[in-house]
Amino acid sequence: MSRSEQTQTAVLGALSVMSMTGYALREEIRSVLGHFWSESFGQIYPALAELQRQGLVERRGADRARSSVFAITPAGTARLRELLGEPVQPVRPRNGLMLRLFFGRQLGPEACRNLIREARAEAEARLAELAVARSESREGPHAEDRPYWLLTISAGEHAARAAIAWADEALESLASLPDHAPPHAAAEAPAVSETVHPAREHP
Amino acid sequence: MSRSEQTQTAVLGALSVMSMTGYALREEIRSVLGHFWSESFGQIYPALAELQRQGLVERRGADRARSSVFAITPAGTARLRELLGEPVQPVRPRNGLMLRLFFGRQLGPEACRNLIREARAEAEARLAELAVARSESREGPHAEDRPYWLLTISAGEHAARAAIAWADEALESLASLPDHAPPHAAAEAPAVSETVHPAREHP
DNA sequence: AATATCATGTAACATGTTACATGATTGG
DNA sequence: CCAATCATGTAACATGTTACATGATATT
Incomplete structure (x- = not known):
């Protein structure tokens, strides 16, 4: 899974469940896959265009700026299986x-x-x-x-x-840690205080 | 935490524990923070340059292409605390x-x-x-x-x-699932599948 | 009629990785 | 000396988000 085939996978997958517009795709991905996946418009539309060019999805409905529905083609389903079979690409952690x-x-x-x-x-x-x-x-x-x-x-x-x-x-x-604050703290720090920080100086 | 202040935080944090070279920084971050953080050379060196420019770290040792050690300054420590206090920026999931x-x-x-x-x-x-x-x-x-x-x-x-x-x-x-393989799987030929839309345009 | 939302698309920006270029140091 | 590794840096590329532009449709 080299390129942004990840986006293609997500898009094809979602379309394999149900045909929908690009707008709806974003909504579905956010609400249904939201716990473990995310895509933005800037990825979805180019991906749809590319998938259409490759004959993996097709557009139904008026094609002139009117709302149109994207549907996966048989070739698209085959491609989806192929993509799903590729190794999971590791994510660089940033916690x-x-x-x-x-x-x-x-x-x-x-x-x-x-x-x-x-x-x-x-x-x-x-x-x-x-x-x-x-x-x-x-x-x-x-x-x-x-x-x-x-x-x-x-x-x-x-x-x-x-x-x-x-x-x-x-x-x-x-x-169980003594609340001794950071080492030589509160140097120039303005009165930030944050949400819960009532006890700066103890009695 | 707007910019790549995230990298600055990681770099300042690592230097707050121990002074080291940029190269060692990458190694330390990978081996010690590796379970939840990652940085690449392409981020570390520019970050170090910027931090030095701001007087938050200083370089010790020969400064002409020779190995030099970066150390955090008092201002850098203050900045680190400031950065650590900023809200955690949410990560877009991609599992x-x-x-x-x-x-x-x-x-x-x-x-x-x-x-x-x-x-x-x-x-x-x-x-x-x-x-x-x-x-x-x-x-x-x-x-x-x-x-x-x-x-x-x-x-x-x-x-x-x-x-x-x-x-x-x-x-x-x-x-407990029947091992029935994917729907109409096996053959790579587009054996007509269509999950939701069984019927094409023609009747 | 005015507003909100749906829908498509793009350009500018932000971020992050990889590969390379360069040279020093070290150990065999 | 040679190779491996340490060390610094950069440029090209890959990726991904946001803001905007445009217009249709539905709602009030």
Whole structure:
């Protein structure tokens, strides 16, 4: 999977489930695949044009600036299988939370705790969204697709629960640290204060 | 955190632990932060130049093409704290495994199982690496940093264990699926498939 | 009629990786 | 000396997002 074939895969995949407009594609990808995939207009339309040129999708409906629906062709389905069979290309990690925690000594325990609480809340929210997705999947287009969709939902749930468990553990482990603030801190720092930072100077 | 301040954060953070060359920076970031962060030469050197220009790091040693060590300045430490305090910028997800599983019906259960087994093996490997990192952290430069490093290691472990648990569950759930291969699969010839639109234009 | 949303597309920008060029240092 | 590795840097490329331009359709 060298090029932006990734986008082609996502687009062909979505069209394999249901024909739709490019606009709807973005919406679908955001709402349905949103937990593990993302595409922007700037990728979707060029990809659609290229796929059409290759005869992998076709346009139906008025072709002059009017709303038109894209549908996958048999060749497109074959291509989709081919693309799905290619090796998963590794993602370079960029986890801003972990970066901050790794240098957490510079931030001090309290700020770190806030970051972790935030992450925990996000994981809870994700869990709730996934519960909705799970129940909605019962009305999904194809019963044949459902077992696979549930796999991805389950993966999200496992990850979110792990994040929550980690956060609780991390908060506890940070609680035992003396809240001594960063080394020689508060030099020129203006009164930033942040969301929860009431106790700068202790009694 | 608008620009590539992310890179500046990582570089300043690494230099806050220990002074080193740009080359070593890449190695350190890859080996120590590798589980959740990555930078390439193409980012590190320009970032170092910019940081030096701003007086946040300084160069020590011969400055004519010879090996030189970069060290963080007091202003750099202050800037690091500022950067670490900025909101975590969300990452757009791109999980190739989940994309494949979501359209797993096109691949068939067996291919999906292979993907999951692969992911499980990677998670096991990650777990082993993290165990090494955990034991190595005992000889880390600064005892004060250790609690924070352990937080990130623990997060990796939680995530990896969750991935393993999910994989086992997923394999079991796929085992119950009839191994009927993808819909009208096998032949690469476009054997007419069409998931949603069985009928072409002609009646 | 006015506004919001749907829909398509593109250009400018932002980001990030790879491959290369160059030379120093080190170990066999 | 030769090769490998350390070290710095850059240019070309690949990727991806945002903002804008344009106009249709639907809603109020």
